[in-house]
Amino acid sequence: LEGDSTEEARLTQLVEQNTTAALDALKQSVKESVALGGLAQARARLNLNRLLARSPSPQQDLINSNRARVLVLLEVEPDSRDKAYALINLATSFHPTQAEFGNEKMKLLDRAIAVAKNIGDLRAESFALGSQAQIYESALQYEKAMALTRQAQFAAQQVSAADSLYRWQWQAGRILKATGKIQQAISVYEQAIATLQTIRGDIVAANQDLQFDFRDAVEPVYRELIALLLDPDASNTSVSQVVKNTISQNISRAIDVSELLKLAELQNFFGDECVQVALNNAKSNAGQSDANAAVVYSVILADRTEMVLQLPNKTLTHHPVKMSAEQLQHEIDSLRLLLEKRATDEYLSQAQKIYDVLIRPLEADLAAANFKTLVFVNDGVLRKVPMAALHDRKQFLIEKYAIATTPSLSLTTRGSLERTNLQALILGLTVERPPFTALLNVNDEANGVQKILKGTKLLDRDFTQKNLLSQLQKQS
The missing domain is CATH 1.25.40.10 (Tetratricopeptide repeat domain)
Incomplete structure (x- = not known):
């Protein structure tokens, strides 16, 4: 709940209460x-x-x-x-x-x-x-x-x-x-x-x-x-070709390390072996590649954020964003807060600012490549905002490219989806559930998905654990 001061105060009080309780227990x-x-x-x-x-x-x-x-x-x-x-x-x-x-x-x-x-x-x-x-x-x-x-x-x-x-x-x-x-x-x-x-x-x-x-x-x-x-x-453009080759190799190694970090984060978060299962499944078609996709990795470091671009031809470049992790956190939090103000376009100037910082340095390389989909493997706070909302002062990023996001490319199965006889299970909540407000557009969105994919819709009172399990068992 970005910007919800009441909820922030409640959670802060809860932390203080839990800390006091822990202190009493230890004493x-x-x-x-x-x-x-x-x-x-x-x-x-x-x-x-x-x-x-x-x-x-x-x-x-x-x-x-x-x-x-x-x-x-x-x-x-x-x-x-x-x-x-x-x-x-x-x-x-x-x-x-x-x-x-x-x-x-x-x-x-x-x-x-x-x-x-x-x-x-x-x-x-x-x-x-x-x-x-x-x-x-x-x-x-x-x-x-x-x-x-x-x-x-x-x-x-x-x-x-x-x-x-x-x-x-x-x-x-x-x-x-x-x-x-x-x-x-x-x-x-x-x-x-x-x-x-x-x-x-x-x-x-x-x-x-x-x-x-x-x-x-x-x-x-x-x-x-x-x-x-x-x-x-080490990225000085005047260095020799040998050193440039080393730089390219280092970028590739950095991507590999970034992927290992993502896997470690996910495994630490989930606390079980499901990540390893997903990794094994993804490896079965690891040789496949999408000639119509470019990939942007972000890595947030203490003093800067690195934006690494991998084009469809496997060419690698990286651009450091000279902004500390703390500064980036502030800027992204601001954009997230403004995006939640649905009745205004106050977010636009902040969306343009973030575009200038993160995407503008990549524009020349993106424009020179021939691809359709831009895949983001985002880090930390950058996962909080949709890249599609970034704006170059003429159009949104989503108007330029199809946008995809994934927590880790090594966990992504690149095989195409079998699109015949698709059936969707559509679940949603439209009514208020404090501290969450009503979601007025969910009903229209659910109807739109059902119109495209067919399937079963469970909203509000119909969205129960019993009904969910029943539908999953029926389709398994």
Whole structure:
């Protein structure tokens, strides 16, 4: 509900209520754990600190008190995997900006490494070493950071701990980038993504923590590699033909990485194997290509958005949009809000502005190609608005080309639809259902679809779960 301030206030209040309830539950968990002591109490206090640290006004005295108590509890605990991870979690619970606690964090991680070595747990040792490397990375001490990162990688490799290994490959890539070793960084980032691909099917089932922080711990690996591959400084038109060929190859690799990111996002969202099933189905006709279609990929990065165009002849070009992710979010939200004002054309100037930013740089390449359909594989906030509504000050984009959108081209079946004896199941709601207003045009739209495709229409009171299941069973 874009622009609905009442609904925004309701949801904000609900978030605050849920946060308060979670905080109360965690505080109660700490109280209950006191009788148990040991690792149970340490975990309860660490969990409470994790939520307290996210608060706009963290209760620092309580956080510090919990840390001190956890240290006392762990001091008397025998060495174990749980103790090693508790020490690592305690060390990493400090905010990255709290540089004054660097020595304290290092000592905690040294203890975690000692525990891990004592019990022969290479996976825990890997996380402790990698966490130490992160401290040096934050302090810009890259030589020390890389040495510890390599040790963390080696420990993870010895026990095939892919969920640990990819993190340190990613970390090595960041360090190499920071030290100007771009090609080496690209190679290491690709290794990290290859490692992630080996556990993609296990992220949901076997590693709930990894799924939970997908946006922080997985997604950036893909986006940072795409940013390196499409570095605008490498796209200088005066470079040699060899370098131009490399740039073209990098664009192709960036598309591949973008497709892997889309698959990972969908699998993380759905939480099951349906994406893999769809991927297998799409692969059955992967060799088919549409000579009448051009594809536009968008990739939103922190400092810019990359628009990648693939023409029917497989020619690739990319154009960086010099607008931060935050700025783009604002512009697209504005367009979405204006599009919902159906009785006015206030949206038009914003639709033209977005066209100028995203599509205008592609116009020359689009005009030179002979195709009918423009396929968009959009990223992030760009999925919120119809590309068809963009306007070049003379006509809408939909008036130039047939427009198609897909979450991922690798999930798209390119085979033509069998159009004989089509029957539609048309479902809709026309009446108000608070907080949603009535949809006055749904009835006319449903009638129009039924006139074209025939089939069964279920609106309002007829649109029930029982009727839906009955119709699906009848047609199966």
